Amino acid sequence: MKNYTELSDIEDLQQLVTEALELKKGTSTLEIGKGKTLGMLFFNPSLRTRLSTEKAGKLLGMDVMVMNAGSDSWKLEFEDGAVMDSDKAEHIKEAAAVLSQYCDIIAVRAFPDLKDKEKDEAETVLNSFKKYASVPVVNLESATGHPLQALADAITISELKKKDKPKIVLSWAPHPKALPQSVPNSFAEIIQNLDADFVITNPEGYDLNPEITKNVPVIHDQNEALKDADFVYVKNWSSYDNYGQKLSEDRKWTFSAEKLKLTNNAKVMHCLPVRRNMVIADEVLDSENSVVIQQAGNRTFAAQAVLKRILEEKVKAKDLEGNA
Amino acid sequence: MKNYTELSDIEDLQQLVTEALELKKGTSTLEIGKGKTLGMLFFNPSLRTRLSTEKAGKLLGMDVMVMNAGSDSWKLEFEDGAVMDSDKAEHIKEAAAVLSQYCDIIAVRAFPDLKDKEKDEAETVLNSFKKYASVPVVNLESATGHPLQALADAITISELKKKDKPKIVLSWAPHPKALPQSVPNSFAEIIQNLDADFVITNPEGYDLNPEITKNVPVIHDQNEALKDADFVYVKNWSSYDNYGQKLSEDRKWTFSAEKLKLTNNAKVMHCLPVRRNMVIADEVLDSENSVVIQQAGNRTFAAQAVLKRILEEKVKAKDLEGNA
Amino acid sequence: MKNYTELSDIEDLQQLVTEALELKKGTSTLEIGKGKTLGMLFFNPSLRTRLSTEKAGKLLGMDVMVMNAGSDSWKLEFEDGAVMDSDKAEHIKEAAAVLSQYCDIIAVRAFPDLKDKEKDEAETVLNSFKKYASVPVVNLESATGHPLQALADAITISELKKKDKPKIVLSWAPHPKALPQSVPNSFAEIIQNLDADFVITNPEGYDLNPEITKNVPVIHDQNEALKDADFVYVKNWSSYDNYGQKLSEDRKWTFSAEKLKLTNNAKVMHCLPVRRNMVIADEVLDSENSVVIQQAGNRTFAAQAVLKRILEEKVKAKDLEGNA
Numbered sequence: 001m002k003n004y005t006e007l008s009d010i011e012d013l014q015q016l017v018t019e020a021l022e023l024k025k026g027t028s029t030l031e032i033g034k035g036k037t038l039g040m041l042f043f044n045p046s047l048r049t050r051l052s053t054e055k056a057g058k059l060l061g062m063d064v065m066v067m068n069a070g071s072d073s074w075k076l077e078f079e080d081g082a083v084m085d086s087d088k089a090e091h092i093k094e095a096a097a098v099l100s101q102y103c104d105i106i107a108v109r110a111f112p113d114l115k116d117k118e119k120d121e122a123e124t125v126l127n128s129f130k131k132y133a134s135v136p137v138v139n140l141e142s143a144t145g146h147p148l149q150a151l152a153d154a155i156t157i158s159e160l161k162k163k164d165k166p167k168i169v170l171s172w173a174p175h176p177k178a179l180p181q182s183v184p185n186s187f188a189e190i191i192q193n194l195d196a197d198f199v200i201t202n203p204e205g206y207d208l209n210p211e212i213t214k215n216v217p218v219i220h221d222q223n224e225a226l227k228d229a230d231f232v233y234v235k236n237w238s239s240y241d242n243y244g245q246k247l248s249e250d251r252k253w254t255f256s257a258e259k260l261k262l263t264n265n266a267k268v269m270h271c272l273p274v275r276r277n278m279v280i281a282d283e284v285l286d287s288e289n290s291v292v293i294q295q296a297g298n299r300t301f302a303a304q305a306v307l308k309r310i311l312e313e314k315v316k317a318k319d320l321e322g323n324a
Numbered sequence: 325m326k327n328y329t330e331l332s333d334i335e336d337l338q339q340l341v342t343e344a345l346e347l348k349k350g351t352s353t354l355e356i357g358k359g360k361t362l363g364m365l366f367f368n369p370s371l372r373t374r375l376s377t378e379k380a381g382k383l384l385g386m387d388v389m390v391m392n393a394g395s396d397s398w399k400l401e402f403e404d405g406a407v408m409d410s411d412k413a414e415h416i417k418e419a420a421a422v423l424s425q426y427c428d429i430i431a432v433r434a435f436p437d438l439k440d441k442e443k444d445e446a447e448t449v450l451n452s453f454k455k456y457a458s459v460p461v462v463n464l465e466s467a468t469g470h471p472l473q474a475l476a477d478a479i480t481i482s483e484l485k486k487k488d489k490p491k492i493v494l495s496w497a498p499h500p501k502a503l504p505q506s507v508p509n510s511f512a513e514i515i516q517n518l519d520a521d522f523v524i525t526n527p528e529g530y531d532l533n534p535e536i537t538k539n540v541p542v543i544h545d546q547n548e549a550l551k552d553a554d555f556v557y558v559k560n561w562s563s564y565d566n567y568g569q570k571l572s573e574d575r576k577w578t579f580s581a582e583k584l585k586l587t588n589n590a591k592v593m594h595c596l597p598v599r600r601n602m603v604i605a606d607e608v609l610d611s612e613n614s615v616v617i618q619q620a621g622n623r624t625f626a627a628q629a630v631l632k633r634i635l636e637e638k639v640k641a642k643d644l645e646g647n648a
Numbered sequence: 649m650k651n652y653t654e655l656s657d658i659e660d661l662q663q664l665v666t667e668a669l670e671l672k673k674g675t676s677t678l679e680i681g682k683g684k685t686l687g688m689l690f691f692n693p694s695l696r697t698r699l700s701t702e703k704a705g706k707l708l709g710m711d712v713m714v715m716n717a718g719s720d721s722w723k724l725e726f727e728d729g730a731v732m733d734s735d736k737a738e739h740i741k742e743a744a745a746v747l748s749q750y751c752d753i754i755a756v757r758a759f760p761d762l763k764d765k766e767k768d769e770a771e772t773v774l775n776s777f778k779k780y781a782s783v784p785v786v787n788l789e790s791a792t793g794h795p796l797q798a799l800a801d802a803i804t805i806s807e808l809k810k811k812d813k814p815k816i817v818l819s820w821a822p823h824p825k826a827l828p829q830s831v832p833n834s835f836a837e838i839i840q841n842l843d844a845d846f847v848i849t850n851p852e853g854y855d856l857n858p859e860i861t862k863n864v865p866v867i868h869d870q871n872e873a874l875k876d877a878d879f880v881y882v883k884n885w886s887s888y889d890n891y892g893q894k895l896s897e898d899r900k901w902t903f904s905a906e907k908l909k910l911t912n913n914a915k916v917m918h919c920l921p922v923r924r925n926m927v928i929a930d931e932v933l934d935s936e937n938s939v940v941i942q943q944a945g946n947r948t949f950a951a952q953a954v955l956k957r958i959l960e961e962k963v964k965a966k967d968l969e970g971n972a
Contacts, residue, residue: 037703037706039699063703063706065699065702065703067695067698067699071693071716071719072690072693072694072695072698072716073693073694073695073698074693074695074921077924081925081930082924082925083924083925083926084824084923084924084925084926085824085923085926086824089921089923090695090920090921090922091921091922091924093924093933093934094920094921094922094933094940094941094944095695095921097941097944098695098696098920098941098944098945099695099699101941101944101945101948102699102700102703102945102948103699
């Protein structure tokens, strides 16, 4: 693994999940990160991603440096050829190249603006780091994807599933704010790589990008979709067609105990933070069906597996160099 | 020690002080914290608490992760059953449970609002972490107490006292802002557990919570109270009766060289930060009677002794489990 | 080296540069910083200084604690004798003394206000730390100097120079904001200690402090100054005579490919962050003549060499003590 900016960077999902679950046992001391530095750069707030990735790095023996872009440092310019007379003091070209000298891996979080679909889909921040950094880049949630979350989700399902081909439902839920599609996008993408009966349910107008959902059935009747579900991933997102808009706050979509009854005693998932009683009702979150905490716990091992892979690739590349 | 959220969590104060003074010698390398993570969460600013606790954790071999709640992460909801449609994105139930997966000990600072006595005394933030975290919780100053400071104070007195039963005076002083009662509360509480002739002096209307001060004499004439004092702890606090109000800024209560003369050449203490020439005059702070820097230095060893105790308890609990 | 607050703290520049280049090879594991703590305090934003110094400390085995003054902690009062009834909660006297108990080295960044020359030249923040701290102090860029940057610059020139006495030009460039003179001051100072043919070029009204530039020729015709240059250090600064003012934004001074042609195929330097197409044109920054990334990379080894020296001095002082 050279970078981990999108799910397609994973060559063998099942093996990576197995490796993460091995790391979760915490038996062996890993020294592969010793003397290596992980730099984490946040353009947006973070709790789980920040702490689980920092912890993952340290578990591998890495030094970790965390920086809030904007408040700790300088505002960045991403436009090529810009005459930099605005409030942006540093160009990504320099920032990425400089960080590459201090860090062995650079991890970046940059949310979308949800105003301009084309701009968000260009993934300017993430792709600029990938372009201008000379070290591997890890996506800590970008404009359109959250692959570390999706890997933790796959690990959690792998731990909990009771049949070879479980029914997994991704269900939209109401939220007071317009949210990115990054989490549902990456979840929809990774589940397509697992053996599962996968269905997405959301109100009309909320269909995700069809280039990501491909042939996954999208059902606009939530009750119908939930039938016999073994896993329900509840999550809000803003409209893709009516880009970045909040079209509905319909609380009939809130995932309640009543909805749970429609399922096959499903495990209920969410990436967190979750708006209680908007997205998922207290009665579900506080029940044994909720696995959101276990899911968040698996973030550490997802990050650890990814960082380990990247470090191993570096060692391999160096060995090859040595033999040349 | 399972948690350290209030002074009553200490079972044997004298032994803990002795242990802290042993740690201060810094002779033995401690490995008890190796592979363990301390998570520190700040809802308010901090200098001493932040750095001394981080240092204490590292001295024990721990990894330390520091986060500013609010700016680094999400706004937290503490109300049970809330329909989360406000600006608070995450409920304490999830936040505490998730942090418990990344951290072996969670330390939290959360000041009072000083608007609603009942609400502050409920210690919502600290108690919510205690309720919903599955790992030990340490109080880095809460609405009504600052037990790490009080322990450092007890250590400092233990180092400096020249008689078995010194006279210790807690003296109110003026301040431009209304401040919490947490520091004087915890000081009053810990001194009652030491062998001391203890007196509190403050203007009328500034008596601390009588459930904390109990039988400690409260004298409204500062000059009388200071007579023969071996230690004077100077500190401002807002009114408890007229809850959270600043009733006076009377500079006659500023601790000056003249006041010092009334004492038995007393050692002068303060938790810092101290408003010079409001709370304590330059001439006192810059004299040999001031022990505020030594006191701040002892914060490291207070925190180290507490964290060590908690880690030892964990090891013990695990051993018991192993034998069962 | 007891402190590193100004360039005159270096006793043997050539040897320090050699040592830094030795450290850059990264062959030997250094344990001199083990159990020692570096405290970094930022009153202003930072990317390179923050990360390279943190990395340097960790490469030496140190624990590193980073704090944003103001947002993480309390506002500081620097005035002697102040009656502290404003919004400044803590006096530098206490802050520096307390930090000295938690840290073995204190590093501070504090930019000038550029409003009052006398006040800025007093270097109140840096000098107050030097005065009241009981441990060594390192300058992470102060009101009038940036000695860690200058050392990295000297290292870079040492790596790249092709003749014993290269021609080095410090050239002013336009910028949308009024910037400090700290970087050009320290560069002008350190180059005077190297074997070089050194020239400064800037528009009239932009001459640097003559006490720093001394006998270095200042030429107001940029094209003339650039002739045969082996190194060009491009940098904006505000007026020293018309203190802190932006007198010109004349883009004829922007360092372009055309300007480069006037030189002896010069290496182009800048401390970063650099305003592209204002200070230096894309065509130059993206050419092989630009060494700004290498320069930024050398920040780590400059900081590492300085911290190592300071730690060695401490060991030496302790040994002397032991023998007394």
